[in-house]
Amino acid sequence: MTVKLELKNVTKIYGKHKVINDLSLTVEQGEFFVILGPSGTGKSTLLKMMVGIEQPTSGKIFIDGKDVTKLPPNKRNLAMVFQNYALYPNMNVFNNIAFPLRMHHRTNISQRVREVAEKLNISDILGKRVNQISGGQQQRVALARAMVRKPAMFLLDEPLSNLDARVRFSARAELKRIQQELEQTFVFVTHDQKEAEALGDRVAVLNKGEFQQIAPYKELYENPANPWVGDFVGDFPMNLVDGKGFRPEWASVGSGDYSMVVESMESIGDVSFIFGSDSNGEHIVLRAPEKYPIGTTVKYTVNRFKDFGNQP
Amino acid sequence: MKWAKDELTAFLLILPALLYVVILAFIPALESVYGSFTNIHSNFTLYNYSFVLNLYGYSPIVNTFIVTASALGFQFLIGFVVASLLSKQFKGRTVFSAIFLLPFGVATIVTAVIFHDIFSSYGGYANTLVRAFGGSALDWTGSFSTSLLVVVLADSWKNAPIVSLILLAGMTTIPPDLYSQAMVDGAGTLRRFFHITLPNLAPFIAIALMVRGISEFNIFAIAKAGLFPSPLLTTMTYSLFDIVNPHPSYAGATILLGFIMIFAFFIMLYRDRSAKVA
Amino acid sequence: MVSEYNNPGSHKYFFIIALVFSIIVLIPMYVLVIIAFAVPSQTIAAYYPSLIPTKFTLSNLMHAFSGYSSILEAAFIKSLITATIVGALAAFLGFHASYGLSKLPVRLSSLIISVLFFSTMIPSLTIAIPISVSFLKAGLYDSALGLALAQELVVLPMTIFMITGTLQSLPKQIELQARVDGAGFFQSLYSVIFPLALPGVLAAFLLSWMMSWDEFTFAIILSPVHPTLPILIYLDSTARGNILYASAFSLIVTIPVILITMALSKFIKGNYMASGLTG
Ligand SMILES: Nc1ncnc2c1ncn2[C@@H]1O[C@H](COP(=O)(O)OP(=O)(O)OP(=O)(O)O)[C@@H](O)[C@H]1O
Ligand SMILES: [Mg+2]
Numbered sequence: 001m002t003v004k005l006e007l008k009n010v011t012k013i014y015g016k017h018k019v020i021n022d023l024s025l026t027v028e029q030g031e032f033f034v035i036l037g038p039s040g041t042g043k044s045t046l047l048k049m050m051v052g053i054e055q056p057t058s059g060k061i062f063i064d065g066k067d068v069t070k071l072p073p074n075k076r077n078l079a080m081v082f083q084n085y086a087l088y089p090n091m092n093v094f095n096n097i098a099f100p101l102r103m104h105h106r107t108n109i110s111q112r113v114r115e116v117a118e119k120l121n122i123s124d125i126l127g128k129r130v131n132q133i134s135g136g137q138q139q140r141v142a143l144a145r146a147m148v149r150k151p152a153m154f155l156l157d158e159p160l161s162n163l164d165a166r167v168r169f170s171a172r173a174e175l176k177r178i179q180q181e182l183e184q185t186f187v188f189v190t191h192d193q194k195e196a197e198a199l200g201d202r203v204a205v206l207n208k209g210e211f212q213q214i215a216p217y218k219e220l221y222e223n224p225a226n227p228w229v230g231d232f233v234g235d236f237p238m239n240l241v242d243g244k245g246f247r248p249e250w251a252s253v254g255s256g257d258y259s260m261v262v263e264s265m266e267s268i269g270d271v272s273f274i275f276g277s278d279s280n281g282e283h284i285v286l287r288a289p290e291k292y293p294i295g296t297t298v299k300y301t302v303n304r305f306k307d308f309g310n311q312p
Numbered sequence: 313m314k315w316a317k318d319e320l321t322a323f324l325l326i327l328p329a330l331l332y333v334v335i336l337a338f339i340p341a342l343e344s345v346y347g348s349f350t351n352i353h354s355n356f357t358l359y360n361y362s363f364v365l366n367l368y369g370y371s372p373i374v375n376t377f378i379v380t381a382s383a384l385g386f387q388f389l390i391g392f393v394v395a396s397l398l399s400k401q402f403k404g405r406t407v408f409s410a411i412f413l414l415p416f417g418v419a420t421i422v423t424a425v426i427f428h429d430i431f432s433s434y435g436g437y438a439n440t441l442v443r444a445f446g447g448s449a450l451d452w453t454g455s456f457s458t459s460l461l462v463v464v465l466a467d468s469w470k471n472a473p474i475v476s477l478i479l480l481a482g483m484t485t486i487p488p489d490l491y492s493q494a495m496v497d498g499a500g501t502l503r504r505f506f507h508i509t510l511p512n513l514a515p516f517i518a519i520a521l522m523v524r525g526i527s528e529f530n531i532f533a534i535a536k537a538g539l540f541p542s543p544l545l546t547t548m549t550y551s552l553f554d555i556v557n558p559h560p561s562y563a564g565a566t567i568l569l570g571f572i573m574i575f576a577f578f579i580m581l582y583r584d585r586s587a588k589v590a
Numbered sequence: 591m592v593s594e595y596n597n598p599g600s601h602k603y604f605f606i607i608a609l610v611f612s613i614i615v616l617i618p619m620y621v622l623v624i625i626a627f628a629v630p631s632q633t634i635a636a637y638y639p640s641l642i643p644t645k646f647t648l649s650n651l652m653h654a655f656s657g658y659s660s661i662l663e664a665a666f667i668k669s670l671i672t673a674t675i676v677g678a679l680a681a682f683l684g685f686h687a688s689y690g691l692s693k694l695p696v697r698l699s700s701l702i703i704s705v706l707f708f709s710t711m712i713p714s715l716t717i718a719i720p721i722s723v724s725f726l727k728a729g730l731y732d733s734a735l736g737l738a739l740a741q742e743l744v745v746l747p748m749t750i751f752m753i754t755g756t757l758q759s760l761p762k763q764i765e766l767q768a769r770v771d772g773a774g775f776f777q778s779l780y781s782v783i784f785p786l787a788l789p790g791v792l793a794a795f796l797l798s799w800m801m802s803w804d805e806f807t808f809a810i811i812l813s814p815v816h817p818t819l820p821i822l823i824y825l826d827s828t829a830r831g832n833i834l835y836a837s838a839f840s841l842i843v844t845i846p847v848i849l850i851t852m853a854l855s856k857f858i859k860g861n862y863m864a865s866g867l868t869g
Pocket of ligand 2: 045
């Protein structure tokens with residue numbers, strides 16, 4: 001695979017606030033690359049530098065091996081979908097999708113718009129104003145506008161976060177389908193782990209302007225690079241005992257050398273989890289085959305550990 | 313967008329407007345000031361000022377202050393009443409607020425004509441009213457005090473709506489809970505006005521004072537159209553104006569400019585002080 | 591929003607106070623209308639005129655317009671041209687300047703805003719007198735263009751503050767999106783920002799138009815020979831004592847402006863002026 005996008009030692013400082021700290025990164029051709037991180041960690045800032053709306057304070061950005069650090073967005077041939085879609089409110093759906101083509105002086109505009117609309121199932125709303133369509137439709141229009149001029153790469157900033165839960169699920173599946181069909185490079189920003197898990201070939205975990213780990217989601221879950229990643233990734237924070245981490249399903253409850261006092265219980269589907277603390281006051285989550293009354297002491301065995309070594 | 317190039321373009325977009333203001337406002341203003349201290353031969357002189365003072369004395373200055381203060385006082389009184397009224401919910405509120413705004417759309421000179429008709433000493437509607445109360449017809453614009461009344465009424469009719477609007481905008485920023493709290497604490501209407509409304513409105517009062525105060529110093533069309541025969545700084549400057557030798561009128565214009573600058577300075581001071589308090 | 595505790599029982603009083611106020615506000619306009627339409631013997635020629643005339647006529651207006659048509663027409667056209675230039679220039683300069691301001695670092699833009707604000711403090715008379723001398727030399731004296739250029743000063747800062755307000759209310763990402771979609775600086779300015787800011791720009795145009803239509807000080811100094819409507823009215827009412835004509839012309843001046851005021855009432859808000867003038 002060839003390298004599509006490369007960031008070299010990129011730093012971004014707003015005033016005195018260092019938002020992105022010396023990041024380097026390569027995204028490969030055709031990859032669905034997810035950037036995952038809590039709110040305010042600089043995800044959007046990173047994307048804006050890739051697309052050219054912001055310039056890095058220092059460092060370089062390469063696309064297809066070419067240094068684009070100083071190029072304005074209209075010279076980079078990238079497409080971006082913003083968090084709130086940023087549809088042009090004064091234009092109808094057709095004109096929204098046609099806008100990038102017009103800006104690039106393409107011909108056969110109408111035909112191309114219809115083609116893309118067909119692909120995204122929005123042919124029947126082309127004449128509508130953008131404030132007359134649903135959130136899910138807006139998301140497709142934004143995507144159609146991004147796709148229409150066949151950009152070198154797609155950058156998406158939490159494009160699913162404004163959708164309600166049910167639509168979000170199908171939109172996510174659709175996005176993955178489109179990406180596979182186009183065989184294009186996607187960089188996708190989210191703070192939702194489920195999205196990262198479902199979509200990403202690789203996931204970069206960002207915190208406080210630094211990458212904590214870049215790996216497929218499964219690897220993040222099973223083999224977090226540091227306790228912070230272990231804590232952040234997964235439905236529950238990774239349990240920590242003696243400086244070593246383990247996931248709930250890596251332990252068996254009933255007997256063993258470890259114990260904790262049950263504080264609460266929760267069932268997700270047909271699996272139950274028990275929450276408690278051990279004698280050191282560490283919070284522990286375990287998968288439990290049966291119910292345990294609150295206040296009882298539970299013994300368990302850990303079958304597998306993730307050793308963080310001497311990391312903090 | 314942090315493109316240095318875009319910022320340059322942005323600055324170039326502002327430049328025409330900026331140059332415009334510099335060339336057509338600041339340079340002429342400086343010319344006025346410079347011209348007031350020189351004669352037609354561009355020699356330094358104080359003659360223009362002594363000429364103006366000998367001709368008019370201090371009365372244009374005094375009159376300008378009296379008119380400004382009276383008009384401001386009256387407009388703020390009306391402004392507070394109307395703004396308080398419009399901050400309440402009652403039937404027809406939107407229609408009333410549209411009606412109150414109407415005079416704002418009437419040209420100043422038309423306002424002058426109308427009030428001239430109303431306060432004319434012959435055939436004036438004001439005199440009809442005076443007679444109905446048993447008085448005899450007055451020559452409204454004949455004496456200083458009555459002409460002051462007329463000019464203040466005319467000017468306020470047109471301009472009180474602006475004061476009301478600015479104060480109303482300010483009142484909507486005061487949280488209603490503040491009033492409820494004060495009522496619970498036992499503050500009556502007047503106390504609530506002085507302890508809640510007034511301090512919270514300070515920045516808006518400053519704006520209204522600035523906007524209206526400067527215009528009052530510049531009151532011209534209404535006075536010139538016969539409602540206020542005593543000299544003001546504006547009407548005086550206009551009478552001095554002679555396109556062949558404008559230097560005496562430059563002196564008048566400079567005095568006017570000077571007083572407005574002093575006025576604006578004090579309003580800014582008040583605004584900054586009230587901002588610190590709030 | 592309601593700024594004081596609302597006692598339902600007091601609504602009736604508010605209504606009555608508002609009604610009384612409205613009548614007081616409307617009386618002067620009513621007087622203008624009856625002077626224009628009632629027979630003079632019941633208005634300006636009566637020693638104690640009544641507010642309720644009984645005989646009406648159109649001859650006041652017809653006399654004023656026919657006996658005077660060429661001068662009136664000239665004044666009307668001059669006012670119209672001047673106001674239109676003022677409005678168009680304000681919209682053009684104002685839109686670009688406001689957009690530029692929104693793109694500059696705050697420190698620079700607030701400096702520029704202070705300069706603009708400061709210019710509004712300079713009295714028109716102080717500016718008009720030296721300008722008249724320069725205009726005489728430049729051949730702009732007594733011309734609609736010259737007058738418009740001067741009146742523009744009165745409206746330009748206000749226009750910039752108004753359009754700046756409109757631009758600030760636009761969603762920021764729209765513009766970024768346009769750049770990503772391939773629009774250059776000016777393409778995004780004209781094909782995306784301008785259509786969105788159009789209501790504000792139009793309002794600024796109309797307000798500037800209206801201020802010029804009403805403007806007196808620059809008009810009397812810079813265009814005394816071929817006057818605009820306000821100056822014509824002034825000359826008739828004061829210099830010539832021609833109250834009937836002045837009232838008739840006043841009606842012509844007032845009608846378009848009242849219409850604009852009503853159309854703009856949404857924009858003529860205290861906080862607009864406030865936002866501009868707090869700088
Ligand atoms: N133009 C700017 N000027 C100053 N600070 C900024 C600017 N843009 C972003 N920031 C700051 O940079 C930090 C990162 O912002 P960013 O929008 O990149 O976060 P994010 O990870 O996208 O968060 P979210 O998930 O909430 O969208 C925040 O603390 C933000 O306040
Ligand atoms: Mg973000």
